[in-house]
Amino acid sequence: MKTKKARILEIEPLTRVEGHGKVTVHLDENNKVTEARLHIVEFRGFERFIQGRLLWEVPVIVQRLCGICPVSHHLAAAKAMDMIVGVDQLTPTAEKMRRLMHYGQVMQSNVLHFFHLCSPDLLFGFSAPAKKRNIFSIIKEFPDLAKKGVLMRKFGQEVILHTAGKKIHGNSAIPGGINKNLSIAERDSLLKDIDQMLEWSQEAVDISKNYTLEHLGLVEAFGNFKSNHMSLVREDGALDLYDGGLRAIDASGNLIFDHMDYRNFDQFIMEEVKPWSYMKFPFIKSRGNLDGWYRVGPLARMNTISFIDTPLANARHAEFREFSKHKPANMTLAYHWARMIEVLHCVEKIKELLLDPDLQGSDLKLTGERREEGIAVIEAPRGSLFHHYKVNENDQVTYCNLIVSTTHNNTAMNLAVTDVAKKYISGQSRITEAMLNHIEVAVRAYDPCLSCATHALGQMPLVVELFDADNNLIDTGSQFVNKSPIQTT
Amino acid sequence: MSDNKKITLTIDGKTIQAESGQSIMNACDAQGIYIPRLCDSTGLVPQGSCRVCSVKVNGRVVAACTQPAEDGANIEHESDEIQGYRKDLVRMLFHEGNHLCPICEASGRCELQAMAYRFGISQATTYPYLQPVRPVDASHPDIALDNNRCILCGRCIRASRDVDGKNVFEYVGRGIHKRIGVNGDCLADTNADLNDYAMSLEVCPVGCIIRKGEGFFSPVGERQYDSDKIGSNIENHTAHSSLGKLIKVHQIDPNDAIHDDIDQSNVNEDKS
Numbered sequence: 237m238k239t240k241k242a243r244i245l246e247i248e249p250l251t252r253v254e255g256h257g258k259v260t261v262h263l264d265e266n267n268k269v270t271e272a273r274l275h276i277v278e279f280r281g282f283e284r285f286i287q288g289r290l291l292w293e294v295p296v297i298v299q300r301l302c303g304i305c306p307v308s309h310h311l312a313a314a315k316a317m318d319m320i321v322g323v324d325q326l327t328p329t330a331e332k333m334r335r336l337m338h339y340g341q342v343m344q345s346n347v348l349h350f351f352h353l354c355s356p357d358l359l360f361g362f363s364a365p366a367k368k369r370n371i372f373s374i375i376k377e378f379p380d381l382a383k384k385g386v387l388m389r390k391f392g393q394e395v396i397l398h399t400a401g402k403k404i405h406g407n408s409a410i411p412g413g414i415n416k417n418l419s420i421a422e423r424d425s426l427l428k429d430i431d432q433m434l435e436w437s438q439e440a441v442d443i444s445k446n447y448t449l450e451h452l453g454l455v456e457a458f459g460n461f462k463s464n465h466m467s468l469v470r471e472d473g474a475l476d477l478y479d480g481g482l483r484a485i486d487a488s489g490n491l492i493f494d495h496m497d498y499r500n501f502d503q504f505i506m507e508e509v510k511p512w513s514y515m516k517f518p519f520i521k522s523r524g525n526l527d528g529w530y531r532v533g534p535l536a537r538m539n540t541i542s543f544i545d546t547p548l549a550n551a552r553h554a555e556f557r558e559f560s561k562h563k564p565a566n567m568t569l570a571y572h573w574a575r576m577i578e579v580l581h582c583v584e585k586i587k588e589l590l591l592d593p594d595l596q597g598s599d600l601k602l603t604g605e606r607r608e609e610g611i612a613v614i615e616a617p618r619g620s621l622f623h624h625y626k627v628n629e630n631d632q633v634t635y636c637n638l639i640v641s642t643t644h645n646n647t648a649m650n651l652a653v654t655d656v657a658k659k660y661i662s663g664q665s666r667i668t669e670a671m672l673n674h675i676e677v678a679v680r681a682y683d684p685c686l687s688c689a690t691h692a693l694g695q696m697p698l699v700v701e702l703f704d705a706d707n708n709l710i711d712t713g714s715q716f717v718n719k720s721p722i723q724t725t
Numbered sequence: 726m727s728d729n730k731k732i733t734l735t736i737d738g739k740t741i742q743a744e745s746g747q748s749i750m751n752a753c754d755a756q757g758i759y760i761p762r763l764c765d766s767t768g769l770v771p772q773g774s775c776r777v778c779s780v781k782v783n784g785r786v787v788a789a790c791t792q793p794a795e796d797g798a799n800i801e802h803e804s805d806e807i808q809g810y811r812k813d814l815v816r817m818l819f820h821e822g823n824h825l826c827p828i829c830e831a832s833g834r835c836e837l838q839a840m841a842y843r844f845g846i847s848q849a850t851t852y853p854y855l856q857p858v859r860p861v862d863a864s865h866p867d868i869a870l871d872n873n874r875c876i877l878c879g880r881c882i883r884a885s886r887d888v889d890g891k892n893v894f895e896y897v898g899r900g901i902h903k904r905i906g907v908n909g910d911c912l913a914d915t916n917a918d919l920n921d922y923a924m925s926l927e928v929c930p931v932g933c934i935i936r937k938g939e940g941f942f943s944p945v946g947e948r949q950y951d952s953d954k955i956g957s958n959i960e961n962h963t964a965h966s967s968l969g970k971l972i973k974v975h976q977i978d979p980n981d982a983i984h985d986d987i988d989q990s991n992v993n994e995d996k997s
């Protein structure tokens with residue numbers, strides 16, 4: 237009776253946020269699932285809002301899109317604006333400051349995702365009651381782990397503070413450069429904790445790796461499907477989260493394209509519109525819309541790259557490749573392992589940069605010959621993030637198109653949801669608790685930016701609606717994608 | 726000014742000396758008493774329009790920037806009533822324009838924002854937001870105007886007219902439709918120049934007059950009001966000319982030994 241009541245409470249806010257995350261499941265006459273669709277409201281409004289604004293405001297404005305990874309938008313927009321102000325190569329200080337900021341961001345975002353949002357699923361099991369699967373239970377039962385998660389996230393935020401000027405919504409990346417360098421005091425305050433971070437990030441890789449190995453049956457059965465993968469890679473094929481060329485591979489690991497100049501992305505990526513969704517469905521042009529969809533993000537990156545240029549993470553990447561038999565890993569749940577390898581890489585990179593005297597340089601900004609168009613891609617925590625702008629001769633934005641990582645993963649998330657729905661619902665005409673839990677876990681593995689619209693962690697309900705063969709709504713259920721304190725008390 | 730007869734006023738119960746002919750604001754500045762202000766600016770003729778400098782003199786609310794100090798006047802300055810008026814005026818400016826501080830390049834040096842911080846205004850109030858959508862005039866190669874943030878203080882009008890000897894800006898419209906216009910179809914049509922005093926950062930108190938391509942050059946922490954609240958220069962140390970107009974705030978190194986026993990006559994010499 238008590239749980240029933242809690243469920244009703246969870247449904248209440250849905251009217252307010254309806255559409256931020258909704259899954260519709262469609263059945264045939266025999267109550268078998270035909271298709272499940274994930275609906276997420278995207279940022280079309282934003283793309284209009286930015287029109288007419290001045291080009292140097294853009295890197296600051298776009299951060300309002302997301303409360304969790306604003307730095308990725310800040311840097312992607314700054315890179316696009318570098319192109320517009322005619323700067324193809326930043327000064328070493330500017331590029332390294334931006335990279336440092338980015339590594340801090342990827343680290344804190346991945347840590348947040350893993351320790352705060354996913355560890356409850358992994359440590360208590362997906363079928364544990366929603367009341368138990370939350371960060372508070374982790375704090376109670378695994379206090380040491382919780383503490384490390386909090387301190388690692390804090391460290392990442394400190395890196396952002398010292399590079400961007402503020403922990404959230406900083407403004408240091410400006411067209412053609414950066415507005416600050418790293419003072420010796422700032423550097424030293426970060427250096428004192430770096431070795432601790434290195435140690436803990438290795439432990440985090442172990443936790444996620446061991447989880448994967450110990451739950452192989454589940455990992456292999458859960459949201460495991462073949463797909464193409466795409467990410468930026470460095471010229472030599474190394475992982476590069478800040479810049480590079482685009483590489484895409486198919487499910488067997490064959491190259492589809494490599495070192496593509498993202499400034500011509502519209503020549504090899506297309507976006508399909510479907511009537512039931514606001515969010516577009518991008519695909520690789522040469523493979524067509526049925527076979528050309530792909531995944532981005534930590535898992536895709538571990539699959540596309542040739543190696544990692546930091547030793548500890550590279551060894552962990554080799555281990556991961558060994559596990560996937562040197563073929564692309566397609567298991568949705570392997571995202572967690574991949575994500576922790578990236579945390580380790582970021583921490584190694586942060587250390588390398590902190591020891592680099594270029595960060596105290598004073599050559600911060602360049603200008604060049606003005607262009608009308610700016611395109612940039614960055615590897616955000618959740619995957620490739622595309623920013624595309626046109627600016628008129630008065631410095632005003634006339635066009636803006638963003639393809640966020642959640643959009644790239646759109647088809648994959650829909651398939652993961654369909655896959656889970658088929659397993660957990662078929663034959664029944666009701667939404668069950670187990671099904672809700674599993675859909676939630678499948679969606680969460682992609683860490684979609686459902687929060688972009690709400691700006692508040694823990695306020696992201698996922699609604700599931702069940703439709704019969706005649707398209708009548710026969711049942712609804714809901715679950716918070718991230719457990720909020722309000723829900724659990 | 727030859728007529729600098731000493732007079733005596735009381736402000737919030739404290740007796741201060743002033744020179745006759747001084748405005749209440751200037752008399753207070755000279756004594757390190759900061760009266761909030763937005764439309765008044767050093768070097769420009771006072772206009773008395775924003776009313777953020779309201780004080781009560783012998784029971785009547787007046788603008789301190791234009792009201793002459795009178796011998797024996799009893800001035801109410803930081804009473805709850807007066808502070809309440811000032812706060813409300815500042816609040817209403819946020820509601821009348823479109824102020825999104827986190828994305829505004831004036832953030833950190835904006836007088837309106839700094840005033841809100843000084844008054845402890847951090848939340849939305851019950852007034853309706855007018856949310857105007859006014860197009861940005863970016864026609865000029867070096868300067869842009871974002872009227873969504875204009876507070877109609879008229880400082881640009883006076884600076885252009887009285888200091889630059891031009892007439893780039895003017896008020897157009899009335900009442901709630903009043904806004905700042907330019908002398909032409911757009912700014913590119915006027916004789917505005919980046920080197921005009923009107924275009925300097927001293928003149929526009931907010932993020933309406935924008936010097937192109939300079940936005941966000943100052944890192945957070947190094948912007949004007951990041952560490953000093955607005956008015957602290959007057960409250961801490963002041964220097965005033967014999968005209969009684971605040972000309973230049975003497976910059977004092979806190980490590981400097983003369984800091985504590987600085988005396989007004991020394992500071993007066995420093996007009997460079």
Ligand code: SF4
Nearest residue numbers: 824826829835931932
């Ligand atoms: S002009 Fe001032 S108050 Fe208005 S948005 Fe900019 S910083 Fe904020």
Ligand code: SF4
Nearest residue numbers: 875876878879881929
């Ligand atoms: S443009 Fe600036 S200086 Fe001119 S009236 Fe508006 S706020 Fe005042």
Ligand code: FES
Nearest residue numbers: 764773775776790
């Ligand atoms: S400063 Fe006196 S009315 Fe504006």
